[in-house]
Amino acid sequence: MIKTDALIIGAGPTGLFTAHQLKLIGLNCEVVDNLDKIGGQCIELYPDKPIYDIPAVPECTGEELTNNLINQLKPFDIKFHLNERVEEVKKENENWLVKTNNGTSFSTPNVIIAGGVGSFEPRKFSPKECEKFENKSLFYSVKDKKIFKGKTVSIFGGGDSALDWAVELSKECSVNLIHRRDEFRGAQATIDKVHQLAKDRKINLYTQYQMASVKGDKNLESIDIKHDNNEIKNLKTDYVLGFFGLIMQLGPIANWGLNIDKKTIAVDTEKFETNQKGIYAVGDICNYPGKLKLILSGFHEGALAARACFKLARPNEKYRFEFTTTSTNLLKRLGKKE
Amino acid sequence: MAKITYITHDNQKYEVEVQNGLTVMEGAVQNDIPGIDADCGGGMACATCHVYVKEDWFNKIPKKEDGEEDMLDMAFEPKTNSRLSCQIVVSDEIDGLEVSIPSKQA
Numbered sequence: 001m002i003k004t005d006a007l008i009i010g011a012g013p014t015g016l017f018t019a020h021q022l023k024l025i026g027l028n029c030e031v032v033d034n035l036d037k038i039g040g041q042c043i044e045l046y047p048d049k050p051i052y053d054i055p056a057v058p059e060c061t062g063e064e065l066t067n068n069l070i071n072q073l074k075p076f077d078i079k080f081h082l083n084e085r086v087e088e089v090k091k092e093n094e095n096w097l098v099k100t101n102n103g104t105s106f107s108t109p110n111v112i113i114a115g116g117v118g119s120f121e122p123r124k125f126s127p128k129e130c131e132k133f134e135n136k137s138l139f140y141s142v143k144d145k146k147i148f149k150g151k152t153v154s155i156f157g158g159g160d161s162a163l164d165w166a167v168e169l170s171k172e173c174s175v176n177l178i179h180r181r182d183e184f185r186g187a188q189a190t191i192d193k194v195h196q197l198a199k200d201r202k203i204n205l206y207t208q209y210q211m212a213s214v215k216g217d218k219n220l221e222s223i224d225i226k227h228d229n230n231e232i233k234n235l236k237t238d239y240v241l242g243f244f245g246l247i248m249q250l251g252p253i254a255n256w257g258l259n260i261d262k263k264t265i266a267v268d269t270e271k272f273e274t275n276q277k278g279i280y281a282v283g284d285i286c287n288y289p290g291k292l293k294l295i296l297s298g299f300h301e302g303a304l305a306a307r308a309c310f311k312l313a314r315p316n317e318k319y320r321f322e323f324t325t326t327s328t329n330l331l332k333r334l335g336k337k338e
Numbered sequence: 339m340a341k342i343t344y345i346t347h348d349n350q351k352y353e354v355e356v357q358n359g360l361t362v363m364e365g366a367v368q369n370d371i372p373g374i375d376a377d378c379g380g381g382m383a384c385a386t387c388h389v390y391v392k393e394d395w396f397n398k399i400p401k402k403e404d405g406e407e408d409m410l411d412m413a414f415e416p417k418t419n420s421r422l423s424c425q426i427v428v429s430d431e432i433d434g435l436e437v438s439i440p441s442k443q444a
Contacts, residue, residue, distance in 0.1 A: 045383040117377045126415050158411050180416055185408040228418055245412040247444040248377050293379060
């Protein structure tokens with residue numbers, strides 16, 4: 001059980017700056033994020049797209065913004081729990097008991113939800129019966145490629161993940177690559193390689209096809225794929241891999257007793273506290289009259305929520321507002337003064 | 339202004355007037371039309387504003403730009419008449435446009 005003054009859910013720009021504000025005012029914090037890297041939407045959705053409305057930063061990409069925020073956190077010791085999704089938040093005495101899907105648990109008076117539009121999850125196949133085989137013979141990521149050796153693997157998707165795995169698995173498996181259109185969107189070298197392997201009959205390429213249904217009782221036996229012209233083809237296969245990118249889902253947050261409307265959480269504008277004492281929501285996921293979904297708004301919301309955390313984490317101390325330009329306390333925390 | 343008709347997967351019809359310059363996605367969000375999530379807010383980064391454009395309109399509206407087709411690869415059950423509604427800008431020329439909303443966006 002990890003005890004901390006505040007737990008931040010979400011390592012996007014808002015979560016990162018909120019961590020900065022907490023550490024600056026002398027609280028400790030830990031950060032949990034379901035992605036395998038820090039940065040949230042900025043890094044997952046638009047690492048290369050320029051952003052023009054960060055105050056005092058005329059232009060920067062999502063990746064640059066993330067790196068700058070990480071640099072700003074350098075003076076502080078903050079533990080990040082990546083690849084973990086918070087599943088449960090429940091009250092235990094005065095504190096919140098928080099559990100992740102990996103079994104990590106936290107006890108904290110303050111939980112700050114900086115979850116954007118929710119956690120990133122793989123997009124799945126649409127036919128319902130695919131669920132039956134999920135994580136047995138149908139996967140959305142590869143954990144151990146050895147299981148595919150000598151088997152037939154049907155890979156869906158047209159991006160780098162689908163193409164890279166098609167190339168890699170074609171060495172030791174029989175590979176079907178299925179994509180909804182003729183063009184692929186991966187690196188040109190990989191696309192060329194896939195076409196060469198298809199010519200050499202190392203990869204069976206099916207374009208303008210999509211998944212129609214999966215067949216099999218206990219074990220997956222075959223799949224039906226459907227052409228744009230409605231023709232159906234049946235492919236015998238041992239495994240199916242789907243690479244359709246990630247989608248944001250609110251997920252377990254919906255079960256924590258918060259006031260949720262249209263995937264956002266209602267908060268007050270003094271503490272950015274939800275209807276539950278000690279649970280705050282900041283950034284894109286919070287909602288209040290006049291809310292703007294801008295990164296700069298997230299920074300403001302995080303700064304105020306951090307001050308609210310102080311009261312619950314240090315009930316016997318008085319919070320004093322200070323400037324980084326002049327306060328010896330703050331400069332010490334920032335490592336700028338002995 | 340243009341009249342846009344949104345048809346949900348359970349066949350509910352919503353006819354709304356949308357101002358020129360807004361996108362078909364914004365027209366849906368502002369009028370509380372269910373089924374268009376628009377998680378990324380119009381950045382062509384999420385494919386959750388996916389719609390099917392009525393066949394006879396598909397070739398009349400401005401064509402897809404780079405990146406939209408890539409994003410449609412991620413959409414739920416894309417078809418040949420699929421578009422991202424955040425990329426269709428409303429103008430007088432598209433008055434009467436009809437789009438259908440898929441049964442879900444993810």
